Amino acid sequence: MTTPSTSPTSIDSEVRVSESETPRRRPTRAILAVIGAAAIVGVAVGAAIGPQHQTVSASTAGDPGLAERIRSLPGSFDSFRSLSVAEIGPDGAVFAGLGDADPGNPGAPTADTVFELGSITKTFTGALFAEAIDRGEVSPDDTLAQHLPELEGTEAGDVTLASLSQHSSGLPGLGATAAEAAVSGVLLNENAYATTTTEQLIADAAVAPVDPDQGSLYSNFAVSLLGTALVEAADAGDYATLLEQRITGPLGMDDTVVAASADEVPADAVPGFLINGVPAPRWWGEGYLPAGSSTFTTAADLALWAQANLDGTAPGAAALEPTAPMGEGAEIGWGWITSASFSGEGLQTWHNGGTAGFRTMLTLDRDAGTAFIALSNTVAPADYIALSYASGAPIAEVDAPSQTVAWGVFGLALLFGLIALLRSFRAKGLLPSVSDLIWATFGLLLLWHSGPWFAVGGWLWGIALAPALAAIGVLVLRASRVPLPFLPPRRPWLWWPVAVIGAVLAVGVTFLW
Numbered sequence: 001m002t003t004p005s006t007s008p009t010s011i012d013s014e015v016r017v018s019e020s021e022t023p024r025r026r027p028t029r030a031i032l033a034v035i036g037a038a039a040i041v042g043v044a045v046g047a048a049i050g051p052q053h054q055t056v057s058a059s060t061a062g063d064p065g066l067a068e069r070i071r072s073l074p075g076s077f078d079s080f081r082s083l084s085v086a087e088i089g090p091d092g093a094v095f096a097g098l099g100d101a102d103p104g105n106p107g108a109p110t111a112d113t114v115f116e117l118g119s120i121t122k123t124f125t126g127a128l129f130a131e132a133i134d135r136g137e138v139s140p141d142d143t144l145a146q147h148l149p150e151l152e153g154t155e156a157g158d159v160t161l162a163s164l165s166q167h168s169s170g171l172p173g174l175g176a177t178a179a180e181a182a183v184s185g186v187l188l189n190e191n192a193y194a195t196t197t198t199e200q201l202i203a204d205a206a207v208a209p210v211d212p213d214q215g216s217l218y219s220n221f222a223v224s225l226l227g228t229a230l231v232e233a234a235d236a237g238d239y240a241t242l243l244e245q246r247i248t249g250p251l252g253m254d255d256t257v258v259a260a261s262a263d264e265v266p267a268d269a270v271p272g273f274l275i276n277g278v279p280a281p282r283w284w285g286e287g288y289l290p291a292g293s294s295t296f297t298t299a300a301d302l303a304l305w306a307q308a309n310l311d312g313t314a315p316g317a318a319a320l321e322p323t324a325p326m327g328e329g330a331e332i333g334w335g336w337i338t339s340a341s342f343s344g345e346g347l348q349t350w351h352n353g354g355t356a357g358f359r360t361m362l363t364l365d366r367d368a369g370t371a372f373i374a375l376s377n378t379v380a381p382a383d384y385i386a387l388s389y390a391s392g393a394p395i396a397e398v399d400a401p402s403q404t405v406a407w408g409v410f411g412l413a414l415l416f417g418l419i420a421l422l423r424s425f426r427a428k429g430l431l432p433s434v435s436d437l438i439w440a441t442f443g444l445l446l447l448w449h450s451g452p453w454f455a456v457g458g459w460l461w462g463i464a465l466a467p468a469l470a471a472i473g474v475l476v477l478r479a480s481r482v483p484l485p486f487l488p489p490r491r492p493w494l495w496w497p498v499a500v501i502g503a504v505l506a507v508g509v510t511f512l513w
Contacts, residue, residue, distance in 0.1 A: 034473035035421075042466030043459050050458020051448055052277030054081045054378055056099035061108035066096035073388040075395030079275055079380040079454040084109040084299045085389075088310070088371035093303040101270040101377055111300040114255060114269040115375040116283070118353025119220075120302070120362050121258075121292030123309075124247055125227045126335020127316030129165055131246055134318070137233040147229035150202050155210035156225070164219075164226035165334045166324040170211045171222045175204030178221070178288065191356070193294070196287035198228055198238075216327050220291035223335070227290020239289045246315050251308055253301040259294040260286040266296050272357020272377045275398070276453040280357025280379070292353055299373055302362060306371035310364060320349055320366070341365065342390035352383050361386045380454075398454045406452035410460060413443030413451075417467035424471040424478075429488030431495045433475055438502035440468040445509045 056077040060067045070085055082099035097108035109115075132138045138147065138161055145157030156171060163169040174182060177200050181192040196204070205225055227239050236242035240258050248256045259265045262284050272280040284294040308314035322331035322338050330339040333349075341348040342363070350363035361374045361382040372389060374382040384396045397403075420436035427433045447464055478484065488495065 030477055031425075031474055034477060035470045038470035038473055039463075039466045042464075042469050043462035046462020046465055047457065047459040050461035051451060051453045053453055053455070053457035054079055054273065054275070054277050054380075056080050056083060059098070059100050059106065059108040061097035061110050062095040064096075066094050067098055070096060070098060070385070070389070073385070073395055074392065075384075075388060076397065077395065079378060079398055080376055080385075081273055081277075081378045082109050082270070082376070083382075083385060084111070084113055084115060084373075084375040085385070086111070086299045086303045086306075086371075086373040088303050088306045088373070090369050093300075093307065095299055095303070103271075109270065109299075109375075111303075112255065112298050114266050114296050114298055115360065115377060116269065116272060116353075116355045116358040117256075117292060117295040117297045117302070117375075118355045118358060118360050119292040120351045120353040120360055121290070121295040122223050122335040123305075123319065123351050123362070124243060124295075124335075125223055125230070125290040126165055126319035126333065127314060128230050128242060128246060129161065129226060129334045130316035130319040132230050132233055134316075135234075138230065140323075144205070144225060144229055147232045148202055148205075148225070151205055154206045154208075156205040156208050159210060159222075161226055161229060162323065164222040164229075166216075166332050167218050167222060167326070168214075168216050168324060169219065169222045170214045170217075171205075171208055171219050171225075173217060173219045173221060175201060175208060175221045175224075175287075177201075177204050191281050191283050191285065193283050193285035193288045196285055198286050201225065201228060201287035216325070220288055220293070223291040224288045228287075230290075238286075247305075248301075250315060251304050253297070253304055256295070256297040256301045258289045259284040259296065260289060265294070269296050270377050272355065273379075274357060275379055275402075276449060276451060278449060280355075283355050292355075294355070299375055302373050302375075303371075306362060306364060306373065310366065310369050310371060320364075342387045344391065352381070354379070354381075359383070363390075403452065403454075406450060406454070409447050409450045410452060410464060413440075413447040413464040414467070416440040416443035417464055417471070420471040421467040421474065424474040427475065427478075427484065427488075428490070429492070429495075430475070430479075430484050430486045431492065431499065432488055433471065435495050435499035435502060437468060437471060438499055438506060440471070442502055442506040442509060444468065445506055449509065 066087060082101035084097050087094045095111035097110055099108060100106045101109045101113060140162035142161050143157060144159055145151045151157030159169040177196045178192055181195055201224055231239055231242050234242055265282050265284055274280050309317055309320060319334035320336050321333050323333050326332040330337055336349050337351060338347055338349045346367055348363045349366055353360040357377060359376045359379060359382040363386055364371045372386055374385040376382045387393060388395045417440045420440045423436055424433050444464060447461055
């Protein structure tokens with residue numbers, strides 16, 4: 001029997017194997033620790049500072065009974081932040097506020113909290129039209145050029161004032177200047193109306209196409225031109241003056257103003273928010289004031305307007321009466337829309353509104369002598385609250401396509417982070433990993449803007465952040481053992497354009513905020 005030989009060479013080989021295996025086990029434990037820590041830190045950071053899950057908090061102001069009736073509506077308040085509501089009846093108005101309207105000043109809105117009104121302003125312009133007709137300043141069949149002579153000989157100059165108020169003039173929804181700014185306004189989260197002065201509005205009208213076969217098309221452009229013509233007919237100087245002289249002043253609506261410039265925005269107006277909790281830009285600008293680009297009001301002031309229209313004491317109350325069809329069973333007067341009631345019984349006369357970060361609703365039951373107001377400072381439609389209040393139907397959820405896109409963005413951000421993590425284990429150079437992390441950053445920024453924040457909070461953003469943090473930890477751990485070259489040995493040229501494209505996208509997506 002022979003004894004196996006143990007040469008120095010074999011013993012040395014065994015020692016080297018043992019030494020090489022030992023450090024392989026240690027980094028594995030360290031890497032697991034890094035991943036675990038990244039997961040905890042990521043979720044914690046996301047929950048602490050990530051996008052907000054907007055929903056109506058427990059804060060309440062005003063009438064407890066009305067507040068409870070709103071809170072008990074079926075469905076979810078997800079995607080709303082705060083609500084200022086009012087019931088108006090023969091005995092007066094009752095107000096309630098729910099949720100925290102301003103993160104910097106927690107508390108529910110009161111009847112005097114200032115919101116952006118949006119297109120309910122068109123009922124003011126309609127009333128001004130009816131009032132101007134009563135005063136003999138204009139006629140429904142007057143052409144626009146009769147009051148804006150700059151439009152003489154143009155297509156827009158030949159449309160009637162009545163058709164402007166009825167959204168049947170054939171004009172587009174926006175003038176060219178605002179239409180162009182609206183694209184960048186949506187993409188870059190900016191005010192699309194700032195560049196349209198009254199002078200520019202008229203200049204846009206001079207070159208605007210008019211389609212006589214267009215039928216009913218909701219047009220901010222048309223109503224703004226109507227308001228501009230009314231200002232000229234009354235020799236009022238500007239829309240703000242005409243509105244104060246004939247509507248807000250006589251009715252005591254002292255907190256209702258229009259902002260032609262940023263300086264005229266009320267300092268105490270609550271902020272508006274996009275669906276993800278990102279602050280929305282303020283809208284202001286002179287040209288589209290008659291359409292509601294930048295009107296500020298309170299539930300108390302709007303209740304005065306509703307009550308005056310119900311009892312017939314409002315200036316220009318004749319604007320309520322339908323004068324033309326508006327499609328799908330609805331009719332329109334001078335601004336006011338009449339359609340089947342949300343309750344399913346009788347008719348309602350109404351208008352809603354929306355700006356970059358607000359949604360509003362005012363509906364009148366003229367037969368019953370009642371009205372309902374809902375003001376919201378997110379882009380979740382206040383119509384949903386009014387519909388549920390009147391009919392008992394559940395508050396509608398965010399539409400399915402938007403939900404699909406939002407959850408898809410989360411999946412994309414998580415995928416970019418996981419790619420960065422997985423490739424960090426085998427990276428042969430820093431540039432590919434830097435490129436992966438840049439793309440992960442792009443995904444995280446996009447998720448911040450367009451994630452499913454109507455349903456969940458920032459902790460979900462933290463889940464997408466975690467693999468990117470873990471990838472950084474793994475790279476640091478590896479570099480502490482064996483320094484990695486910046487350029488990989490294979491195809492180093494490829495990673496430069498990949499990194500640059502990712503950086504451009506990451507920077508570009510920040511403009512969405």
